[in-house]
Amino acid sequence: MSKKILTAVVILMGLTALLYILTAREDKREPIIITSNASYIEMPLDTLIAEADLIVIGNLDTIHPSRWNTLDGKLPDGITVQTITPDKVIFTDIDFNVNQIMKGQSDQNAVRIRSLGGVVEQDQMIVSGAASLEKDKPYLLFLGQDTNSAADIDSVHYFVLGGLQGLYQISNGKAISFRDEWQLEELIAYIQDSPLSASTVNILDTIEAKEVMQTVETAYDIEAEAAYSFNTEKFPSVFISDPRYEVNPDKLEFIKEFTYDPTLKTAGYLDYKIAYYNWWNDSTLRLEALREKAKAENREVTEDEMDSLIDSKWGSAPARAESPIREISLRFISVSMDGEIATVHLHDGFKVVILYLVRVDEKWYIAGAKET
Secondary structure, three states: OOHHHHHHHHHHHHHHHHHHHHHHHHHOOOOOEEEEEOOOOOOOHHHHHHHOOEEEEEEEEEEOOOEEOOOOOOOOOOOOOOOOOOOOOEEEEEEEEEEEEEEOOOOOOEEEEEEEOEEEOOEEEEEEOOOOOOEOOEEEEEEEEOOOOOOOOOOOOEEEOOHHHHEEEEEOOEEEOOOOEEEHHHHHHHHHHOHHHOOOOEEOOOHHHHHHHHHHHHHHHHHHHHHHHOOOOOHHHOEOOOHHHOOOHHHHHHHHHHOOOOOOOOOOHHHHHHHHHHHHHHHHHHHHHHHHHHHHOOOOOOHHHHHOOOEOOOEOOOOOOOOOOOOOOOEEEEEEEEOOEEEEEEEOOOOEEEEEEEEEOOEEEEEEEEEO
């Protein structure tokens, strides 16, 4: 081989190597690290029972490799830290062996549970507040069927409701969550005995039952508006003070004070509702006045000032609602009729409530309520 040819080959090989190095540098991108502070609405136990598609006891079997929520599980070419969009997430699936089912149905010995977060090659997604399971430990889980952005990938799967709220670790005959602790058998009995565990609801398919439920829905919408504006003008359209459902005498002084009617001898549900929202409004206005005063004086509201808002008997009023629109959905459990009286069991997003309605002048009104 001549010297010229040899030199040309060496130069060509050098250019090829340089091109490979440059290409490798271009392909090598900065790792993508996503951190998410998961925000979950508060879900008391009854809400978990109501919202769960499956309530199961079992243990972790298999942890599948984490993947991006794309068809091939990989991040598409060209996406970088600067160009990635919020719809791109990493998730991790596990197979959970099912030993006992307390709500729902599954014909499999194991269910697939999906959670956000994981590591794919150099990329990582970290989600705080998410439920995490360990091998060789039994759990009681409240599961919902997945409908998020990765729901159409692979087989039917679930997620743990409310993050850590839907997870109870079982140890020494107890079911332990981050906020409460039960004897396991007592928790199982509570779930199984709850009407919220029923796969079907007991609601009459009649015009009257539908009218009753519509009254309840409207009442919750009106209360949502009142929690924002404290305007109770619409209350008489859905609530009524009926002598068959007088409120407890221990609430009478409260109602007399905040309906501004010291002559009241008895009171009903409409009276109570108006008094409650007047009291709430009064407390909120006083709190807002304290905050304005403190702001003008360039300081924080003092502990003594906050204590002054607490009623010795009725406690402290909740904060003003941020929106007049009701965000919770009602889950009706049963509606029963007895002439001009209807009884409704429902879960209102926070608790199980029994409502008593009466029919007056061809219209239904809520005349009483009881929390279970």
